[in-house]
Amino acid sequence: MERPGEEDDEPAAEEGDALALLIRRQRKEKRDLQAKIQGMKNTVPKNDKKRRKQLTDSIAKLEADLEQNHEEELKKLKETVPEQSEEDSAAVSMARLELENTQLVPPPRISKAQKRREKKAALEKEREERIAEAEIENLTGARHLESQKLAHILSTRQLEIKQIPSDGHCMYRAIEDQLKEQQNSWTVATLRAQTAEYMRTHVDDFLPFLTNPNTGDLYSHDEFEKYCCDIANSAAWGGQLELRALSHILQTPIEVVQMDSPPIIVGEEYSRKPLILVYMKHAYGLGEHYNSVKPLSDITTDNES
Incomplete structure (x- = not known):
């Protein structure tokens, strides 16, 4: 109920x-x-x-x-x-x-250490994304095309590029690497010091080719002296003038292979086997770069080992 x-x-x-x-x-x-x-x-x-x-x-x-x-x-x-x-x-x-x-x-609550780790991870992820985007762009960019052309040029001579760090010393490091193949133990520091000293003692051979980038005027003797000091004591980039000095110091021809022009050879008056460098215009964002070379057969040897 x-x-x-x-x-x-x-x-x-x-x-x-x-x-x-x-x-x-x-x-x-x-x-x-x-x-x-x-x-x-x-x-x-x-x-x-x-x-x-x-x-x-x-x-x-x-x-x-x-x-x-x-x-x-x-x-x-x-x-x-x-x-x-x-x-x-x-x-x-x-x-x-x-x-x-x-x-x-x-x-x-997130600790400061955890926040730092998360921030680092986020920045690392962002950096990896930028690298990936740059690599995709490089597949069709000037850097990739330059590398392909130079690889083809060198392969006809049974050579390939040997990478040199891009640290401002690349030209001298490439020369150093080539000299090692000839059992010569010159260091980058020695090459720089000798180059600066040679140019100081042969002012008339080099001063007329150096101009102030701001005024266009020829270097004064004080400016030339500073230029030589930078060669010896800093990571100042080297170019054709320094290559000319090095060819005389080493009494050896230096050949520079490049993409769109015939090789440049300095020191042709010497009869030794030339040192071979590779000049790359688009290799790095900072600009010009020099690499060394090695025999193409080294690829097979490296893989077998």
Whole structure:
């Protein structure tokens, strides 16, 4: 036998359960969105202003969409109860207010060390992306074409490029490498010092070819002396004048292979086997570069070993 009012109490209980379930689910959705937003922030470097602006706009839209969706869900739940009591209506209003004021669980505090690691990882990822883009561009760029042409030119002479570091000493390092093949132990420092000294003692052979880049005037003797000091004591790049001095110092021809012109040979008056350098105009972003060469057969030897 049913007690009076028992049937009426059951739907009210179900409505209360539905409201509680909805509130719990909406709270969880807010927490999930906060975690998603934190992950999105970690993927964009702070110094990328354009992407940070796009990220801010995306986050604002996600938050607004979720807020609107939650409002509509609460409204629909309210509409399913045509004749709400004042107590039920107040419960729905309180639930809405509670949801709006729900404090999302803050993300765990990140240590300074972790922030540094994440920043380093983001910068490394950005650097790798730039390298990948540059490599793709190089497949059809001037650098790639230059390397292909030089490889073909050298292969007809059974030679290939031997890479030399791009550190300002590349011409002297290439000469040093070539001299090693002739059992000569000259170092970069010695080559630089000897070049500077030779040019000082043969001023008339070199001074007329040096001009001030700002005025176009020939170097003064003071400017020439500084030029020679830079050769000996810095990583100043070397060029044709220095190659001419080195050919006289070593009493050896120096041949420079290049892409679009016949090889340049300085010191042709000497009968020794020439030193061979490769001049590359597009090898590095900084500009001109010299490499050495080695016999093409070294490829097979290296692979077999």
